[in-house]
Amino acid sequence: MTDLTRLTLTEARDGLKAKQFSATELTKAHIAAVEQARALNAYVLETPEHALKQAAASDEKLARGEAGPLEGLPLGIKDLFATEGVRTTACSRILGNFVPPYESTVSSQLWRDGAVMLGKLNNDEFAMGSSNETSAFGPVVNPWRRQGSNVGAGAAGAIEGNHLVPGGSSGGSAAAVAAHLCLAATATDTGGSIRQPAAFTGTVGIKPTYGRCSRWGIVAFASSLDQAGPIGKTVRDTAVMLRSMAGHDPRDTTSVDRAVPDYEASVGRSIKGMRIGIPKEYRLEGLNAEIDALWQQGIDWLRAAGAEIVEISLPHSKYALPAYYIVAPAEASSNLARYDGVRYGLREQGRDIIEMYEKTRAAGFGAEVKRRIMIGTYVLSSGYYDAYYLRAQKVRTLIKRDFEAVYDQGIDAVLTPATPSSAFGIGEKGSSDPVEMYLNDVFTVTVNMAGLPGIAVPAGLDSQGLPLGLQLIGRPFDEETLFSLGQVIEEAAGRFPVGERWWA
Amino acid sequence: MSVDAATVKRVAHLSRIAVDDADVPKLQGELNAILGFVEQLNEVDVSGVEPMTSVTPMVMKKRQDVVNDGEIADEIVANAPASEDDYFMVPKVIE
Numbered sequence: 320m321t322d323l324t325r326l327t328l329t330e331a332r333d334g335l336k337a338k339q340f341s342a343t344e345l346t347k348a349h350i351a352a353v354e355q356a357r358a359l360n361a362y363v364l365e366t367p368e369h370a371l372k373q374a375a376a377s378d379e380k381l382a383r384g385e386a387g388p389l390e391g392l393p394l395g396i397k398d399l400f401a402t403e404g405v406r407t408t409a410c411s412r413i414l415g416n417f418v419p420p421y422e423s424t425v426s427s428q429l430w431r432d433g434a435v436m437l438g439k440l441n442n443d444e445f446a447m448g449s450s451n452e453t454s455a456f457g458p459v460v461n462p463w464r465r466q467g468s469n470v471g472a473g474a475a476g477a478i479e480g481n482h483l484v485p486g487g488s489s490g491g492s493a494a495a496v497a498a499h500l501c502l503a504a505t506a507t508d509t510g511g512s513i514r515q516p517a518a519f520t521g522t523v524g525i526k527p528t529y530g531r532c533s534r535w536g537i538v539a540f541a542s543s544l545d546q547a548g549p550i551g552k553t554v555r556d557t558a559v560m561l562r563s564m565a566g567h568d569p570r571d572t573t574s575v576d577r578a579v580p581d582y583e584a585s586v587g588r589s590i591k592g593m594r595i596g597i598p599k600e601y602r603l604e605g606l607n608a609e610i611d612a613l614w615q616q617g618i619d620w621l622r623a624a625g626a627e628i629v630e631i632s633l634p635h636s637k638y639a640l641p642a643y644y645i646v647a648p649a650e651a652s653s654n655l656a657r658y659d660g661v662r663y664g665l666r667e668q669g670r671d672i673i674e675m676y677e678k679t680r681a682a683g684f685g686a687e688v689k690r691r692i693m694i695g696t697y698v699l700s701s702g703y704y705d706a707y708y709l710r711a712q713k714v715r716t717l718i719k720r721d722f723e724a725v726y727d728q729g730i731d732a733v734l735t736p737a738t739p740s741s742a743f744g745i746g747e748k749g750s751s752d753p754v755e756m757y758l759n760d761v762f763t764v765t766v767n768m769a770g771l772p773g774i775a776v777p778a779g780l781d782s783q784g785l786p787l788g789l790q791l792i793g794r795p796f797d798e799e800t801l802f803s804l805g806q807v808i809e810e811a812a813g814r815f816p817v818g819e820r821w822w823a
Numbered sequence: 824m825s826v827d828a829a830t831v832k833r834v835a836h837l838s839r840i841a842v843d844d845a846d847v848p849k850l851q852g853e854l855n856a857i858l859g860f861v862e863q864l865n866e867v868d869v870s871g872v873e874p875m876t877s878v879t880p881m882v883m884k885k886r887q888d889v890v891n892d893g894e895i896a897d898e899i900v901a902n903a904p905a906s907e908d909d910y911f912m913v914p915k916v917i918e
Contacts, residue, residue: 420898530879543878572883641861652838659839661911663902672914673839681841689840693850694857696838697826706824707861712874714867719875753853754860770878795879 323348324499328392328556331502335381335391342381342391346374346435349393353437353500355823358478359460361495363398364406365438373435380433389563390433395501397492398439399446400426401536409538410454411444413683415664423536424568425505425547432563437501441491444685446512446540449759451490452745453687461485461520461742462498462817466784472822483742486516492550493520497817503551503560507537509544510643511763514775517550518737518788521777521815523557524550528796529770530575533568541650544767554776554805558582561798577796585799586806591625596730600636601762609781610736617734617778617789620811631730633721638714639765644757645698645711652695658683690753719769726794732804735762737775737788766792774801778812786815825855
């Protein structure tokens, strides 16, 4: 029998319908793969019994011909999504052993459509990071290795050698999909947290338009930027996932009341005549030559498929990242005020309630989270609010106007690199200067600031044999165009599955 | 703008995060690196620009002002580090 974990989500769906295998067989294959990959640290909690129960129910529904769109398909869930009765921590010590008595809207829609949960996936603490190194559960190992690297499976199930990060914050999601430890995964993106790890692992990730997916039940980082989306093995797989994840939710007032299209129908649609913008401001000084060549390759592929290539200008692009590092920490400092040692999670004792708060938060938050709370508190504090926060929100308006202007000129989507480099080594970045790590999101963060949809699609390998991705940015609520364009790149570039299970 | 050690301590207290004196210099350096990075926003002419309040233009929906759940006190306190009779327990606040 073929290795069922090597199937794409849509191949597995079609195989289940054709009764080539059962949901239980498919789930068991994935549970075994997860067990053999513990050294990658992609999962922070495995839920095999839960998965098998759901798979058995799916097999009954499949037999009765009542299969949902994701019936019997095993998924991984980022540990930022509240899962009823299943520990949810945002990979922070401060949430400790938090067991939600409710289910996030997005995950509840996956179960409504028949999906199977294999477990909870690692991420940067409260989604703050670009390498998954800030997780309280420790870093995730990228299943990709540099050519000739010394990374391998060591004694006692550990990984030996200087491994690479999978990106972040959705590092567990990206690594699990790339290592065939689930058919697809949920993820979230505040500044690039879906697209950057997808690019680092040769997977596809889409951040939909702000408001497309409900944020209810997702641990909040920066509420005006956070959006859920899928990471999958193919463009088609993410289209199928997003259809289930998206939709209006009265419990999130920022969730939009618009019908969810059949995204899969847009995969394979012609892109003839589409106008693709190439923003000159993204040609950064000192841009890696391989990234630049990949970008040109992407332009050629889209042109060959009938698209018209237009140079455009997004003049405020360079200010997106600094504005983000005011707006996101400001919102985080407010959102994370709820971790006070009273209602849930960790509590450290103090002489009085203030000392209890201060000791709890000092012990519960990691260094990066503390830094961001403090920056956020500072930029919102009396006397600094106008100089920092208000100015950043004005710059954000200008960034959004840049995109509105090019879309008004008839541009259908914008093509850029996804990241300024391929995956880097663990401990290589940001240890002395936090800004060095922040620069990872230079191409992705504008999209969050403007609330737009963006997809990262793998497009090639660099000279070290590591995957690189291209990003497509769309008009608000036009994810369909991104799936059509993404499919063109996927067909031209081919897919980039990890070959050998070197960790097992 | 950059922060001095006293400001770092004040912000830590406002953030309700205990910081050891020994950790202040490192934190000060990191916060100043971030503040130095965002300094470039001062180059931008923002005169007459409205600050963004909502990235997706939409009218906020209102719901009926009615009770729509309740009677779940046990679920609400289930994760509390200290609770008694459906109350959260905290150190004494009022002398």
